[in-house]
Amino acid sequence: MENVKTNITLDFFRISNLLSRYGAKMAADVGLNSIQQWVILRTIIAKGDISIGELKEETLVTKQNMTGMINRLQQANLVALFTDPEDKRRTRVRVTEEGHRVYEQLSDLRNDFNRKSYHIYSDEEILVLSDLLSRLVDHLKEA
Numbered sequence: 001m002e003n004v005k006t007n008i009t010l011d012f013f014r015i016s017n018l019l020s021r022y023g024a025k026m027a028a029d030v031g032l033n034s035i036q037q038w039v040i041l042r043t044i045i046a047k048g049d050i051s052i053g054e055l056k057e058e059t060l061v062t063k064q065n066m067t068g069m070i071n072r073l074q075q076a077n078l079v080a081l082f083t084d085p086e087d088k089r090r091t092r093v094r095v096t097e098e099g100h101r102v103y104e105q106l107s108d109l110r111n112d113f114n115r116k117s118y119h120i121y122s123d124e125e126i127l128v129l130s131d132l133l134s135r136l137v138d139h140l141k142e143a
Contacts, residue, residue, distance in 0.1 A: 023035040023038065026106060026113065027106070030105045030106045030109070031076070032106070033072060036059070036061065037069060037073055037078075040055065040069055040070070041073070041078065041079075041095060041099055041106075042103070043055060043058050043059055044093055044095050045095055045100070049082075049092050049093070050093060051084060051090050051091065051092050051093075052066060052067075052070060052090075052091050052092070052093060053090070055070075076098075077096055078095065078096060078099035078102060079093050079095055079099055080096050081093055082094070
């Protein structure tokens with residue numbers, strides 16, 4: 001069983017490399033500098049206005065890296081920063097109209113990629129895979 005677990009871990013590394021390669025091309029095709037910028041945009045869109053601290057926790061990005069990425073997204077007019085009305089010490093971020101436009105372009109590329117990548121699985125298998133991976137991510141975040 002340990003060999004199977006090792007093979008799974010190594011497969012995750014290979015999958016990560018492949019997804020990074022495809023994801024970087026999709027991100028570049030819409031003018032983003034990195035997959036992380038894609039992840040940040042998606043997280044903000046999914047959560048709505050979010051504090052930078054919450055965004056850091058959601059995306060598992062360090063504070064230093066998050067600050068740089070948010071600054072680059074702001075310079076590209078993809079996000080806007082504002083002071084939290086309930087806590088003036090806190091900075092919040094929202095996606096701009098341009099950010100939504102770029103994300104929609106990316107969504108089309110992502111949907112095409114997903115169709116090509118996941119057609120080998122049934123809908124039920126995809127749901128099981130999603131659940132298993134979510135549980136593993138949650139477990140590893142706690143470790």
